[in-house]
Amino acid sequence: MNVTLKVWRQKNSKSKGHFETYKLNDLNPDMSFLEMLDVLNEQLIHEDKIPVEFDSDCREGICGQCGLTINGRPNGHHHHTTTCQMHMRHFEDGDTILVEPLRASAFTVIKDLKVDRSAMDRIMQAGGFVSVHTGSAPDANSLPIGKMDAEDAFDSAACIGCGTCIATCKNSSAALFTSAKITQLATLPQGEIEREKRVVAMVDAMDAEGFGSCTNTEACEMECPQEISVTNIARMNFEYNRALLLGKK
Amino acid sequence: MGTSVIFKNTLIRKIFMSLTGLFIAFFLIIHLLGNFQLLLPYEQAHLQYNWYSHLLSHNIIIEIIAYVLYATLIIHILDALLITLENRKSNGQGLKVDKRGVNSSWFSRNMGILGVIILLFLILHFKDYWYMYKFGNIPVDEKGNKDIFLIVHESFKQGWYVAIYIVAFIALGFHLAHGIWSAFRTLGVYNKWYIKLTKYIGITFAILMSLGFAIIPAIIYLKNL
Ligand code: HEM
Ligand code: FES
Numbered sequence: 001m002n003v004t005l006k007v008w009r010q011k012n013s014k015s016k017g018h019f020e021t022y023k024l025n026d027l028n029p030d031m032s033f034l035e036m037l038d039v040l041n042e043q044l045i046h047e048d049k050i051p052v053e054f055d056s057d058c059r060e061g062i063c064g065q066c067g068l069t070i071n072g073r074p075n076g077h078h079h080h081t082t083t084c085q086m087h088m089r090h091f092e093d094g095d096t097i098l099v100e101p102l103r104a105s106a107f108t109v110i111k112d113l114k115v116d117r118s119a120m121d122r123i124m125q126a127g128g129f130v131s132v133h134t135g136s137a138p139d140a141n142s143l144p145i146g147k148m149d150a151e152d153a154f155d156s157a158a159c160i161g162c163g164t165c166i167a168t169c170k171n172s173s174a175a176l177f178t179s180a181k182i183t184q185l186a187t188l189p190q191g192e193i194e195r196e197k198r199v200v201a202m203v204d205a206m207d208a209e210g211f212g213s214c215t216n217t218e219a220c221e222m223e224c225p226q227e228i229s230v231t232n233i234a235r236m237n238f239e240y241n242r243a244l245l246l247g248k249k
Numbered sequence: 250m251g252t253s254v255i256f257k258n259t260l261i262r263k264i265f266m267s268l269t270g271l272f273i274a275f276f277l278i279i280h281l282l283g284n285f286q287l288l289l290p291y292e293q294a295h296l297q298y299n300w301y302s303h304l305l306s307h308n309i310i311i312e313i314i315a316y317v318l319y320a321t322l323i324i325h326i327l328d329a330l331l332i333t334l335e336n337r338k339s340n341g342q343g344l345k346v347d348k349r350g351v352n353s354s355w356f357s358r359n360m361g362i363l364g365v366i367i368l369l370f371l372i373l374h375f376k377d378y379w380y381m382y383k384f385g386n387i388p389v390d391e392k393g394n395k396d397i398f399l400i401v402h403e404s405f406k407q408g409w410y411v412a413i414y415i416v417a418f419i420a421l422g423f424h425l426a427h428g429i430w431s432a433f434r435t436l437g438v439y440n441k442w443y444i445k446l447t448k449y450i451g452i453t454f455a456i457l458m459s460l461g462f463a464i465i466p467a468i469i470y471l472k473n474l
Contacts, residue, residue: 103341105338170349171336210338212338213336215357219349231441238437
């Protein structure tokens with residue numbers, strides 16, 4: 001199949017950036033979207049041009065490293081998928097495909113399609129952990145946890161931190177990402193000790209990075225590759241309001 | 250906690266939004282029930298509505314609640330402005346081509362536009378009735394009460410005026426269809442069943458309010474054709 005690509009090219013975080021048009025012929029429809037970009041880069045290297053920078057690692061939808069805006073939607077026109085799980089068969093022969101980075105004011109473009117998502121790491125560093133002694137591993141069932149709690153916590157823990165929720169939100173809110181970790185730990189006994197401190201610290205960190213307010217459009221859940229539920233956001237609000245009422249910081 | 254934190258905190262902003270919104274929504278129920286008196290048979294509606302208006306405007310408790318309501322509305326509007334502007338800043342330069350709209354409902358994304366329509370309506374509404382009643386030179390009925398019924402009744406004989414009201418109530422309906430359940434979620438209702446329940450309550454409330462308010466001018470207009 002043949003496609004025309006319009007790819008965002010930007011030299012560094014300071015420069016302005018623009019779309020560059022490339023034609024790719026004889027692509028295998030079973031290629032993944034990222035493999036198609038690899039083909040583009042080989043073509044560019046042959047032509048002595050600078051290849052397009054983009055992030056990826058596992059290429060099987062579990063690491064959260066990839067993430068591109070394809071035709072105006074983060075990770076393309078499929079719900080609940082990562083960019084690496086998009087395949088060329090999801091497009092038509094002769095299509096023009098527009099590729100931009102994930103956008104948010106907290107995500108600065110490093111180069112081309114590569115963005116700096118370290119703001120999300122800093123939210124995690126603020127409270128996305130439990131403080132425990134890491135001596136020898138405890139017995140697996142020494143701490144009883146109900147089946148439903150374990151399932152709920154696991155659903156929240158499934159977040160891969162890709163940033164799709166932020167990029168798809170008109171407010172660039174990091175509520176879904178932040179709340180998934182808060183909910184996971186608030187559901188489990190291990191998280192109880194730092195419960196109030198955690199939610200306040202993580203929300204403060206989220207705000208310090210310049211992410212917006214959640215207005216419950218629920219676009220994030222629709223696009224999330226892991227189908228993380230917006231009920232996590234409600235739980236974060238509950239935990240935060242509870243910490244406020246208890247006067248704990 | 251200093252005031253600067255309150256303005257910077259993305260969750261506290263929403264708490265103000267939800268509490269003020271729910272308070273105004275509660276007022277809507279009372280206001281609608283009172284206004285249904287306009288649909289009584291003409292003679293009865295005439296005297297009863299004027300008596301009711303007199304009662305409301307001469308009761309100190311109701312007057313205090315009214316001023317709390319005005320303050321609430323102003324906080325709601327200013328907070329909406331703050332949230333909208335800050336969120337726009339967070340979104341940065343945005344996408345060059347933006348197709349993200351398919352992931353959410355139009356009205357959930359455009360609460361501000363719906364709010365502005367409601368606000369424009371409120372300005373007209375206050376000017377024609379509230380200001381008229383308080384400061385206007387209006388006739389009195391046979392019981393000696395200010396004849397606000399006559400003014401309302403006359404204004405709803407005009408088709409364009411009724412049309413403005415109905416458009417505003419449609420906007421209100423969509424605003425509430427997102428606003429009510431969103432407010433509960435902002436306050437931290439996270440149980441799956443309660444989330445469902447508040448969604449049903451919110452949408453039912455929105456339909457009842459917009460229909461209820463819209464039929465009053467519509468019926469008066471049709472009766473007078
Ligand atoms: C009858 C009048 C009104 C009622 C009953 C009402 C009610 C509500 C409620 C319950 C919410 C949800 C709060 C939340 O999600 O936390 C809301 C949100 C909102 N309201 Fe109103 N409102 C009214 C008038 C207005 C007006 C006049 C404006 C603007 C000029 C406005 C602008 C907004 C905006 C922008 C939001 C969304 C904020 C957000 O998504 O965080 N509203 N409203
Ligand atoms: S590259 Fe790992 S999720 Fe896409």
